[in-house]
Amino acid sequence: MEERPHVRYSALSSMQEDHRDRPLKDRRGTTTTSSAHEDLRYRFELHEDVPWKSIALALFLLAFGSLFLVISHFIYTEHMGGDSSQAYGFLVLGVLLFLPGFYETRIAYYSWRGYKGYSYSRIPAY
Template sequence: MRRSRNGSGEEVKYHKLRRNVDDGFIDLQFQRPPPKIPYKAISLATVLFVIGTVLLVIGSMLLTGYIDAKYGDRTWPVIILGAIMFIPGAYHVRLACYAYKGYDGYSYDDIPEFDE
């Protein structure tokens, strides 16, 4: 119990009220669990990124004539297939890198997981 003086000089007794109300919540349930890293999805994205990059480079070499013209009929299919693999691979590898670095707005939850 504490005593203090109010503005008129009188002593006022007061004590801190205790809260005995149990609302059923604990602090731990409001904390986010550590992120689960989707290794399988990240590895697939990395494979798509690497193979797509290789196919785009080969397609570009075919298009420019750096590789012999006898393979000219394979130029556009290689470029299209490379782009189809490169775009999602690069996107998900970028998401994984930003989540790893801890940038605001990026998390491993943005990368789809493979459920077995």
């Protein structure tokens, strides 16, 4: 008989017997096999619906973020009138709008093109 190494809290899964085909009894006393039993708490299904509202929001954020970044550049280089504080304000707003818009638009584009590892389920649906 093979001796098991000392395990302080619980046995390692590789050291235990395979209990998948052992019959189980539920509360009613009926016997089922554990391979037929599925715990629904751990079931996860990806929905492949296209989140149109989220994509529209991402395009909106991308467009206005780009616009604010261009305005910031024009104010800073004095092609438009304004203070440098206004340029920094537009710069901050442009970055805050551009980054999430670009990120979600990129995921939507790669999902549409069918790249490996990208799916519409990675975009939050609103």
